Amino acid sequence: MTRHPASPQGRPVTRPGERVRRAGAVGALALALATAGCGVPDTLAGLHPAPAEPAAAEPLDGDGAQAVTARVLDAARAVATDTGKKGNRARAEVMRGDALTYANALAKAGAASDGEGALGTASEPTVIAQSEGRDWPRAILATTLDDATSTQYLHVLVSRKPTEAFVLEASVPMFGGAALPAVATEGTGSPFVDPSARDGLAMSxxxxxxxxxxxxxxxxxxxxxxxxxxxxxxxxxxxxxxxxxxxxxxxxxxxxxxxxxxxxxxxxxxxxxxxxxxxxxxxxxxxxxxxxxxxxxxxxxxxxxxxxxxxxxxxxxxxxxxxxxxxxxxxxxxxxxxxxxxxxxxxxxx
Known part of the structure; x- marks a missing residue:
């Protein structure tokens, strides 16, 4: 994967008036982590029904990953402030895990989603990396920029089954000036790590x-x-x-x-x-x-x-x-x- 240069705010450099572009050569995310979660209808993420056999499914190309990411984030923002059980159910259809926990708490607190939560304001996402293989789970790592605050957000979207659309599992703002190290070299992928395992790391x-x-x-x-x-x-x-x-x-x-x-x-x-x-x-x-x-x-x-x-x-x-x-x-x-x-x-x- 080619790593973007970063500005002092920790975001890809763009010229005035130029939108942030999707990475041209993105690394694979060959996933091996399974966490609890519920499935969602494919239509919520703008996907067509997935094939029954994972081996027969083609991986998303760059444009497909871009479209999926934009639709999932837009759907998440659309229900971010909905209150009560109805709001919780709506968010559970497009979010899971920590992203869902935080979003439900944010809605209950009555806070606005534009910059005060972990989604930021609407902006075109940049896909940093995505799954290239034919197996599940699959993931997309993307970033968005909140122009109002110059804050860069990192988002993780995962589809864990052939019959399940991508949903948002994590979404966190980065520090100003911070940079994400290269996710993977092109063609080698970036597999999920079991959170409980050290597996060659300084610690789990x-x-x-x-x-x-x-x-x-x-x-x-x-x-x-x-x-x-x-x-x-x-x-x-x-x-x-x-x-x-x-x-x-x-x-x-x-x-x-x-x-x-x-x-x-x-x-x-x-x-x-x-x-x-x-x-x-x-x-x-x-x-x-x-x-x-x-x-x-x-x-x-x-x-x-x-x-x-x-x-x-x-x-x-x-x-x-x-x-x-x-x-x-x-x-x-x-x-x-x-x-x-x-x-x-x-x-x-x-």
């Missing part, structure tokens, strides 16, 4: 997610997780926010943050250099405990709505979802994050 994708979650804990861990680098914009933003909260609370209350990896729907596949890229989900719990010198804490409106009370006398906890993209080196080196976002989803207090 599951362990990488757990380690990164531990590195973000506050107060900071006494011993840094081995093989994990948390020197990235997401860590810096969390630290700055926590510092501001701690300063505002002074001695009236204490703040603790715990990040927990949820790898059950993680998606990982091999990179050209032997490493792997992993799309996973973490849950963050912020706990504020009222100190002895304070009788109560008066909450801002946003928190009060989640907690169900304007005041707390003992403690308050807030829960956020955090999709993340990690790059795992082959054999040695530190795991690094190249993208992440967060969404406040619930709270409780006493």
């Amino acid at each position: 994708p599951d362990k990488a997610l757990t380690g990164y979650a531990s590195a973000l804990r506050r107060p900071e861990p006494e011993k840094e997780p081995k093989g994990i680098s948390a020197e990235d914009p997401f860590h810096d933003a969390l630290t700055a926010s926590a510092d501001r909260q701690a300063k505002a609370l002074k001695k009236l209350a204490t703040l603790r943050q715990k990040h927990t990896a949820d790898p059950k729907d993680a998606v990982a596949f091999r990179l050209a250099d032997g490493g792997a890229v992993t799309f996973g989900l973490m849950t963050r719990t912020d706990t504020i405990t009222v100190g002895k010198k304070a009788k109560e804490l008066v909450l801002p409106t946003t928190y009060a709505k989640l907690v169900g009370s304007r005041k707390v006398t003992e403690s308050m906890s807030l829960t956020s979802l955090e999709p993340v993209i990690l790059v795992i080196p082959a054999d040695s080196g530190d795991v690094t994050a190249i993208g992440a976002t967060e969404l406040l989803v619930s709270g409780k207090g006493s």
Whole structure:
């Protein structure tokens, strides 16, 4: 696969007025990972019924992958803010895994999908890599650019059966200036990696997610997780926010943050250099405990709505979802994050 040059914002370089183009020579994604999920009607992704025998099916060409990606992302955006059970069912027809979990939480929170979620605003997708073989599962890795925020998004679409259309399984914004390493050399493919297996990597994708979650804990861990680098914009933003909260609370209350990896729907596949890229989900719990010198804490409106009370006398906890993209080196080196976002989803207090 030919790797695109990147601009300082971590996106393919284009001339003014020129649209982002699809990669001309894309690598294969010969998949070997199976995760739980429901099938969807082919019509939702604009596909014709797939043949009964996988061996007889032709792989998508570049234009076909481009069309499928655009239709799936458009369908996902169309139902992104639909509420209630009806909205959840509509999203389940075009999404699965972490993408579905985040989208349902986003709709419940009442947030808009244009730039505040993990889809970004509508833009023509660029296909980075796609399956070339005749077997299932099949995948497409694509990117879109949110022009309003200059944010690049990475999307993973997967079809797991001949009778199943492509659905969105992961969708995460990249950090400004971050770059995805080459996915695969042309003709060799980029197979999915079992998230629970190390398989020639510095650590398994599951362990990488757990380690990164531990590195973000506050107060900071006494011993840094081995093989994990948390020197990235997401860590810096969390630290700055926590510092501001701690300063505002002074001695009236204490703040603790715990990040927990949820790898059950993680998606990982091999990179050209032997490493792997992993799309996973973490849950963050912020706990504020009222100190002895304070009788109560008066909450801002946003928190009060989640907690169900304007005041707390003992403690308050807030829960956020955090999709993340990690790059795992082959054999040695530190795991690094190249993208992440967060969404406040619930709270409780006493």
